[in-house]
Amino acid sequence: MDPDTxxxxxxxxxxxxNHSAIVGARSDDQxxxxxxxxxxxxxxxxxxxKYIRLKWQADNEDAKDLTQGFFANAFxxxxxxxxxxxxxxxxxxxxxxxxxxxxxxxxxxxxxxxxGDMDHYQLDFAAAEDELAAHAGSTLTPEEYFHRxxxxxxxxxxxxxxxxxxxxxxxxxxxxxxxxxDLNDDNREVSYAxxxxxxxxxxxxxxxxxxxxxxxxxxxxxxxxxxxTATDEEFRTEARSLLGVxxx
Amino acid sequence: MKWLSDxxxxxxxxxxxxxxxxxxxxxxxxxxxxxxxxxxxxxxxxELNRLVxxxxxxxxxxxxxLRNRMIREAQIIARLEHPGIVPVHDVGTLPDGRIYYAMKxxxxxxxxxxxxxxxxxxxxxxxxxxxxxxxxxxxxHGVIHRDLKPQNIMIGSFGEVLVLDWGVAKIEPRMNxxxxxxxxxxxxxxxxxxxxxxxxxxxxxxxxxxxxxxxxIDQLDERADVYSLGAMLQFLLNDxxxxxxxxxAICSKAMALEKESRYATASELSADIGRLLDAEPVTxxxxxxxxxxxxxxxxxxxxxxxxxxxxxxxxxxxxxxxx
Amino acid sequence: xxxxLIGVVLGAVLGVIDGLTxxxxxxxxDQLGGIVIGSTIKGIIAGIAIGFFAKKFxxxxxxxxxxxxxxxxxxxxxxxxxxGYYLEIILPGTLVGLIVGFATQKYGNTPATAN
Numbered sequence: 225m226d227p228d229t230x231x232x233x234x235x236x237x238x239x240x241x242n243h244s245a246i247v248g249a250r251s252d253d254q255x256x257x258x259x260x261x262x263x264x265x266x267x268x269x270x271x272x273x274k275y276i277r278l279k280w281q282a283d284n285e286d287a288k289d290l291t292q293g294f295f296a297n298a299f300x301x302x303x304x305x306x307x308x309x310x311x312x313x314x315x316x317x318x319x320x321x322x323x324x325x326x327x328x329x330x331x332x333x334x335x336x337x338x339x340g341d342m343d344h345y346q347l348d349f350a351a352a353e354d355e356l357a358a359h360a361g362s363t364l365t366p367e368e369y370f371h372r373x374x375x376x377x378x379x380x381x382x383x384x385x386x387x388x389x390x391x392x393x394x395x396x397x398x399x400x401x402x403x404x405x406d407l408n409d410d411n412r413e414v415s416y417a418x419x420x421x422x423x424x425x426x427x428x429x430x431x432x433x434x435x436x437x438x439x440x441x442x443x444x445x446x447x448x449x450x451x452x453t454a455t456d457e458e459f460r461t462e463a464r465s466l467l468g469v470x471x472x
Numbered sequence: 473m474k475w476l477s478d479x480x481x482x483x484x485x486x487x488x489x490x491x492x493x494x495x496x497x498x499x500x501x502x503x504x505x506x507x508x509x510x511x512x513x514x515x516x517x518x519e520l521n522r523l524v525x526x527x528x529x530x531x532x533x534x535x536x537x538l539r540n541r542m543i544r545e546a547q548i549i550a551r552l553e554h555p556g557i558v559p560v561h562d563v564g565t566l567p568d569g570r571i572y573y574a575m576k577x578x579x580x581x582x583x584x585x586x587x588x589x590x591x592x593x594x595x596x597x598x599x600x601x602x603x604x605x606x607x608x609x610x611x612x613h614g615v616i617h618r619d620l621k622p623q624n625i626m627i628g629s630f631g632e633v634l635v636l637d638w639g640v641a642k643i644e645p646r647m648n649x650x651x652x653x654x655x656x657x658x659x660x661x662x663x664x665x666x667x668x669x670x671x672x673x674x675x676x677x678x679x680x681x682x683x684x685x686x687x688x689i690d691q692l693d694e695r696a697d698v699y700s701l702g703a704m705l706q707f708l709l710n711d712x713x714x715x716x717x718x719x720x721a722i723c724s725k726a727m728a729l730e731k732e733s734r735y736a737t738a739s740e741l742s743a744d745i746g747r748l749l750d751a752e753p754v755t756x757x758x759x760x761x762x763x764x765x766x767x768x769x770x771x772x773x774x775x776x777x778x779x780x781x782x783x784x785x786x787x788x789x790x791x792x793x794x795x
Numbered sequence: 796x797x798x799x800l801i802g803v804v805l806g807a808v809l810g811v812i813d814g815l816t817x818x819x820x821x822x823x824x825d826q827l828g829g830i831v832i833g834s835t836i837k838g839i840i841a842g843i844a845i846g847f848f849a850k851k852f853x854x855x856x857x858x859x860x861x862x863x864x865x866x867x868x869x870x871x872x873x874x875x876x877x878x879g880y881y882l883e884i885i886l887p888g889t890l891v892g893l894i895v896g897f898a899t900q901k902y903g904n905t906p907a908t909a910n
Contacts, residue, residue: 355475379484380473406487409477435494439568442488460530464506467489775901778894782809785890789883790819 246314246454249304261299264318265345266381267452269295271373272322273352279366280326288349294325309454313462319370375466382445383407386437389444397423401430402437491528495567498526498574506530509639510542514577517561524561525577527639529570539571546573548615549638556606558626558634578636579629584622587708593715596708597749599625602633604701604742610635611694611738614644618692620700621679622707640674642692679703682729695731698738702726705745718748721757798903802846803839805898809891810838820883837869837888842895849899858900859893866892 248260269291276287298304298321307317362369390399401423405414416434420427449466453459476484491513493500498515501523505512510527517524529542543563550560562574581589583603587596603625607617617624617638624637673680673687681699683691706723709715722744728734735741744754751771753759759767769776796804814831817823823830845862852858870888874881 351473359475359477375485376476376481379481380476383476383484384473406483407474407476407480409480431494435492435567438487439492441484442568445488467485775894775898778890778897782887782890782894783812786812786816786887789887790816793820793883 244454245451246304246307246309249302249307257299257302261295261304263451264304265295267378267448268318268374269345269347270352270377271370272318273347273349274356274373275319275322275366275370276326277356278362278369279323280330282326284349284353290326290329291349292345292347293329294322297325307454309458313458313465314452314454315371315374315462319367371465378448378466379445382441382448385448386441386444389440390437397425398433398437398440401433402441405434406438491526491570491572492567493526496564496572498524507637507639509538509545515574517574523577524574525558526572526574528566528572539565539569542571542573544643545639545641546571548641548643549573549575552610552613552615554606554609556602556633556635557610558636576634578626578634580627580632582623583625583627583704584707586627587622587711593709593712594749596712597719597745599627599633600701600705600708601742601745601749603635603704604738604745606633606635607697607701608738608742610641611697616642616644616692616694617697617700618642618684619675619679620697620704621676622704625704642689675700681731683731693731694737695734698726698734698736698741699728699731701738701741702734716748717763718754718757718759722748722754725756796903797846798849798899798905799843799846801903802842802844802849802895802899804842805895806838806840806842806845806891807835808838809894810835810841813838813887813891816887820880823880833873837873838891838895841865841869841888841892842899845892845895846899846903849896849903853900853905855897855900859896862892862894862896862899863889864892866890866895 245260245263248256249264251257251260272294273287273291276282276290277284280287280290282290303321304318307314311317312320362372364372386402387399390396401419404419404422405416408414416427416430419425420430423430425433445466446463449462450459453462490500490503491511493515497519498517501514501516503511504514504525507530510530512525512527515524515526516522527542529538546560546563549557550563553559558575558578560573560575563572565571580586583599586599591599603620607620610617615638617635617640619637619640620635624635626634626636628634672689673685674689675681675684677685679700681692681696684696684699702723702725705726709719709723722741725733725744726735726741735744740755744756747754751767753764753767811831811834814827814834817827817830817834841862844865845858848861849858852861867885867889869892870885871881873888874884877884
């Protein structure tokens with residue numbers, strides 16, 4: 225099989241979805257726009273910061289200011305409303321805008337000021353910086369790096385959301401099993417049998433809980449992706465990209 | 473929030489991307505390929521202890537419409553019982569709601585890979601003829617493939633030829649899967665891929681007929697597949713050092729821009745390929761007298777050589793007896 | 796065309812050619828008519844035998860072998876009757892048998908097998 229089979233033509237743009245923050249960014253309602261912006265910011269600030277540090281060789285303070293400045297400016301000028309899903313993915317659009325913003329700021333040689341609007345967001349730049357320091361040495365191009373970090377951040381947010389939902393719905397064990405088996409970076413071998421023993425469950429129960437956890441986790445990842453894609457087609461394309469097969 | 477290492481990240485991506493077969497009799501082995509509507513995985517049937525290929529609906533979210541289309545695809549392929557059409561074993565629903573169907577896992581190579589391995593012209597033509605026969609069978613049962621190309625043809629390890637990926641096939645009304653319906657609306661041909669609206673373009677660019685490229689979905693018939701078969705034949709002939717005029721003429725006829733000028737059916741195309749293989753005159757090309765003689769001599773090479781050897785021997789004997 | 800008929804036609808044609816080449820041997824030139832007729836009859840007899848063999852037994856190697864043997868035997872008989880020109884008669888006669896044996900196996904209608 226190959227992915228070249230094309231289903232296109234004038235009807236290939238599918239209807240816009242309701243949950244998309246990208247769509248919300250175009251709303252006339254200030255509250256809706258603010259909520260949409262929050263979602264976009266939450267999804268992209270960290271990859272944007274790392275990208276600026278790597279590609280533009282900005283130091284951590286400048287990168288912090290540029291990141292915040294970019295998003296503040298984007299919200300103020302409502303740049304995200306200009307996004308056209310037919311031309312590129314939102315990820316590509318945002319990265320291009322980010323490059324443009326940083327380039328302009330550098331040319332203008334302005335003393336960067338943190339946007340006043342951004343002060344109430346608690347963006348953990350220190351953690352981002354620690355991650356950069358601990359995991360430097362990427363061989364990816366800046367664009368590939370941005371994508372990779374975006375994927376990493378999307379999954380991180382999904383893990384956090386999954387944890388919260390499990391706690392709220394009384395299924396903490398599901399998350400704990402998921403954390404031990406699928407998030408475990410230890411070299412120790414973890415098996416269904418060892419987890420069953422550890423948690424005092426039957427192995428079949430561990431199997432079922434883990435299967436359910438993975439299904440729920442998948443749903444959450446796709447929900448998060450749905451929030452930051454504008455059309456069904458973009459959603460499907462980004463889903464393929466997010467889940468491991470890059471669509472050129 | 474905990475940092476996700478590259479290993480963990482890749483693991484999570486595979487969990488989310490790979491299908492969950494836990495409630496089925498299959499176990500996941502690996503991904504084989506991705507297409508328009510589905511992803512095909514290699515899996516093991518734990519009851520029969522054999523490998524199968526499982527096509528899973530690709531869409532991240534499953535709508536009723538997509539589910540029905542996938543089931544219909546499986547049903548249609550299952551009813552096309554022909555050695556050249558990959559058999560479907562099973563159909564079901566994964567725990568996450570995605571539809572899947574299991575089919576024979578074909579060990580072998582795609583037709584483009586087979587050609588790249590240096591297959592002779594004769595072998596390529598035989599394989600191509602087998603493709604035509606499978607497609608003709610599908611047409612006889614009202615199914616038009618609409619995405620024929622070398623990448624959708626498998627050559628098995630026993631040399632068998634199988635046509636794959638019927639995901640965008642069109643089913644004519646005479647192939648109604650509901651046997652209890654007494655009336656068939658001749659205008660209600662259904663596309664497996666779902667979007668039957670005029671203007672939709674379905675297929676692969678290099679192999680799609682002009683009418684397909686124009687999005688004339690309603691006008692498509694078997695001759696659209698004949699065009700694609702012609703393009704496939706052209707692909708098989710492209711890297712051959714010597715292609716006869718007859719072979720090129722068959723190609724040209726199959727790929728005529730006007731569908732009325734093409735072979736009417738895949739069977740006719742197959743028959744002409746058969747004639748070409750048997751060194752018989754083909755319908756697509758009118759030979760002159762010299763070409764007829766050359767073809768006859770080529771077909772009866774050994775006999776001609778024997779007679780020439782006899783005459784040469786006679787001449788030698790004449791000269792030796794004189795001296 | 797049936798296999799025996801192919802054998803007869805081919806045997807006759809090659810027999811005529813065979814006979815005509817006797818013209819290049821001055822010593823026997825005055826007997827050319829008889830030689831051609833004899834050679835043609837020899838070719839026809841060989842063709843009938845080989846053709847019927849091919850009708851009964853469909854095997855290319857065996858058919859060729861049978862043709863070679865029949866062609867050689869008939870040619871040897873003629874050569875003995877002539878009292879000479881053994882090489883000039885037997886060698887072409889053998890080759891004619893080979894050609895007819897091949898052609899009757901390869902071409903012609905195979906009889907339908909009765910159940």
